[in-house]
Amino acid sequence: MRRFGKTLVTAVLAVAVGAGTAGGAPGAGRRAVTGPPPGSDAWRADTLPGRALPDPERAPAGEVARFFAGLDEGARKELLRRHPLVVGNLDGAPLPLRYEANRVAVRSTGEARYASLAAPDRQILAFDPRGRGQVAEVFGDAERAEHLAVVVPGADNDAATHDRPRAVGTGPAGMARALREAAGGATAVIAWTGYTTPVGVGPDAAGGRLAEAGAVRLARFTAGLDAAGTADPALFCHSYGSVVCGLAARHTDATDLVAVASPGMRAATAAKLRTGARVWAARGPSDWIADIPNVEFAGIGHGADPVSAAFGARRVPASDVRGHTGYFAPGTRSLAAFAAIATGGLR
Template identity: 40%
Template structure:
């Protein structure tokens, strides 16, 4: 018989292999060092300076695009150029490395309902188009379903360097620990633009739910939604230390269900993210996400997007429970 330690090691390695696939499966090609300017030097953004910030970040994205083109990276040049379009509202942009961007959909100053999307593994400027489509689909759904007196906005927050899909980093909380204080600061700063009365919902996909779990304590949001989550690093919703309502959903075809929901200490590194948020013992409000897979939560007209829209609009009574 194998020793208990051997069994734990096998389980840990299994967790690494499976968790490496919990985000949308993409190429694991190395991210090249692409030249880019430092972020625009801006004072803290307020409601009055929002338009100026959008313009400065678009200009920075266009400069990054030209530098990437000169470097011979047409893919990054095209991604940066798309973000520099006059129609885009960039609250933040950093073209260095894998890249970071924060994009607003809708009128953030007028909004009384705001959703913030937190992405999972392998989301970068190179793959940003997929993240953009998810945020745009949510904004369209909110606009279509909000009562006439409600004003909505969506924020796509790529504010951290996500782990690569095929890597041991995707099985640890390292990147989430780095991202958590950045997310807390962002939400606090957001309140200076929207005001304290805005209803803010955090939508956390895949590894993004690990980020949200690490940031949750004291986070000034009304709802925290875990989508396709491998775990949060907490044993229960109560252990997250948040005043927000905690929700969880998983599509019927989402292979994140196969991730071992455990935490294992292997040579000083903790692998895995603990209790399954879909488990009754975790204590989240579990709602149906339909038949979709790991990348389908924001698919237009899907059951998952319908229920996410209801939660964001504070229509709790219309959300069915699994």
């Protein structure tokens, strides 16, 4: 009976798992955007002289990288012109080509809410306008950086809110900017809102359905980075994003996996994540996520508490963090630790 009661509490409280607030309108039954990029049917029907194009859904990222390596600049630009949404989201394609393709793709939507993403100085590595929209942005030189970090956010994040004004160090882009500044110029950071996140409070945030879909996309995204020749990434996973990272862990080549303000990672222990990455966990003293019971039953709840001794993750100092979103605030002990993790200085 006690376990059943805790499960009921989880169903009520875990719905607040998110990257922004514990309030807002309920979000239930969101349809996850999955599968290949928009425009893939036209891409599949196209060819280059004497060459078939790699399938955007089934071709491994390494195969995509080899395909583009065999093209001259003219052929690359022609594919970009014909299929900007595919090229811009094709894991394994050269990063600068994806940036250029996504500028074209953003402009082609004609939507004011996305207009700022098309600025010449933006490095948009993924842009998918379907549903609420998905986006990934690079801060720094990901191709040449000695170190690479990827920020995986939680609920209430999408392409439309990517540029929304927020407090410093909050939101996907704000967390990425703060981490890059703290880590220094030899580190590039990617803000990856590459999955359909839960909205507000509701069953989506308490369940794993959206995280499961997101984990597939995160694994493919990191494979694309590897194929493009970047450094192996450290993943910084905030709130519901840590559920995504927990499910994707064994399918990535991450050096470090950092669960920040996590409701659970759908694993009983760090060892059961089945990853070679170092696993870290951070939670501040005033974070409401601590009130979420760490149980999983009938698909509700996300399991063991990553900051518990039994879970076995390394603890990140977070005694000065305020609330649920303050972990990347400049001057905090947590941000300093994150920077040290990203650069390999904290083991």
